[in-house]
Amino acid sequence: MNKTINQKAWYFVIPVFVLVAFNAAIPLMTVVNYSFQETFGNNVFAWEGTRWFKQILLSERFHAALGRQFAFTFIILLIQIPLGIAIALTMPKKGWGVPVCLILMSMPLLIPWNVVGAMWNIFALPDIGFLGYTLNSVGFDYNFTQQPGDAWFTTILMDVWHWTSLVVLLSYAGLNSIQPAYYQAAEIDGASRWATFRYIELPKMKKVLTLAILLRFMDSFMIYTEPFVLTGGGPGNTTAFLSIDLVKMALGQFDLGPAAAMSLIYFFIVLLVCWVFYNLMMKNEAQS
């Protein structure tokens, strides 16, 4: 039998093309467009080549923001990943405790980001907030609106509170997929609790942990709303992470060219780190 050739089916793909174009391609190309040109009013553009890119890459302000961003992401990963695994390990595996723990754990994830920022802002206010007042009354000189160290402490604490649950839930899912026979086998071998964790649980959780680290890296590297509401990037510029700095440049100063160039650099950094990390983690998996 001959196949009928009918290319009309391609029309079905059109909605997807349109959607992706509006969603991703057109906005991205706008940014690319801005990044190579100087913008004047009335849609007047002048070609600038790679000038904005050079300017951003050489600017001290960008270096500082990038440094703060990496420091922040590194610190919260360092806290959230081990803490998340530790909490997942102590969670019950059966009985009524399971749904209770799971619901409690999901709570912070359900709260809108700006609400989290506002909550923590009030919570940490040195004169009336529960956290701020308590810290001050037990003798700490705590004021996150004025002291950079305190601002960092509060931002990190807030992020840990908000996002550790995600790591917990992923780790918990990973742990639950390990067959009981593995634990028995380790017990029969006489393996210690640490050895069981190191040689059974951790390798078995490798994939979900890779995912958790990737997600937490991306989210924390692009964090905006919560520190914006909490500290607004201050005091000074001490908590102005990349996205806060970017918004300042784009909307505050209306430097659209440099801001567009910075967006693209930002985007490529996220992409690059994710790609390198994923490939490193999955290097051995690929062979099998």
Place this chain on the structure above:
Amino acid sequence: MSLELKNVEKKVGIDTHIYPTSLKLEKNTINVLLGSTLAGKTTLMQIMAGLDKPTSGEIWFDGKNVTGTKVQKRNCSMVYQQFINYPNFTVYENIASPLVITGVKTDEIKQRVGKVAELLKLSAMLNKKPDELSGGQQQRTALARALVKDSDLILLDEPLANLDFKLREELREELPKLFEDRDCIVVYATTEPSDALMIGGNTATLLEGEVIQYGKTLEVYNKPENLISAKVFSDPPMNIAEITKKGDNCKFTDNDVQWKSSAKIKDGTYKIGIRPHNITTYKEGNNSVEINGKVQISELSGSESLIHFTNGNLSWVSLSNGTQQKNVGEDTKLYMNTDEFLYFDQNNRLVNNG
């Protein structure tokens, strides 16, 4: 050296998983626990290993009461249905792991791992990780880990169940040889009667948490104490019917098929158990009797033919050698080897056991 269970019972909540069980397993024996899923094989093994505590009863090993002793303090090893290995260790490291933990010297580890690896044909893949291996090789690695330790007690919990047919056959033949000259007690749990026959040694038939019979495998097979044991140890399922005996003459209650029996039992009604391979499409033995059947299902399994047939109220299975193609619905003649019949009294106890 022996492992003795004395009135061991296991209850979880209101459910009884193991009814009071007494078993004595001797040194240098392979003991098969035969029973369907949920018969309590795994629970029993976990109690033997010390992974689980019995609700009541005692476990004695080598003349010592080890009931409360934890698994780490006992010298035993276990192989599971799933292929359990340390995922990021190489095969070598996996096999060596129990020795490393107990602090054996590196030279000795090397030598012992090498020996076991050779025995299990793993020498060529010592540097590979478990997920680079086939299922059969992964299970060999798990077996090697169990063997390298020189355990007093080796527990194998359906080790071949997840392997494909060919690998299963291969490993099943090797298994008894692996344990031949070892000073240990081997316990092997399986759902397959053919596994038990292939492995030999002793067999305990289990049903719903109860050990029905324990003894030499062939004895349990040929002379099941009762109907339940016979059923557990029969695959395809045993054919059962009611008969009446008068003098030497026996007759089915449900039809007119008759035969002469030399069984030294009183006249009366009995239940009879006929293994499927004793009903064939050809005559076997000197005292075969013909029976008519209407074919329900006819299937080939390897070089054997399974024919499910009905005769009046009886719905039976026959197993013949060779490929005997029958059509569904066809009336056919089959032959029963009456010498192999098992006679059970009204309490389901075997009566022709002499």
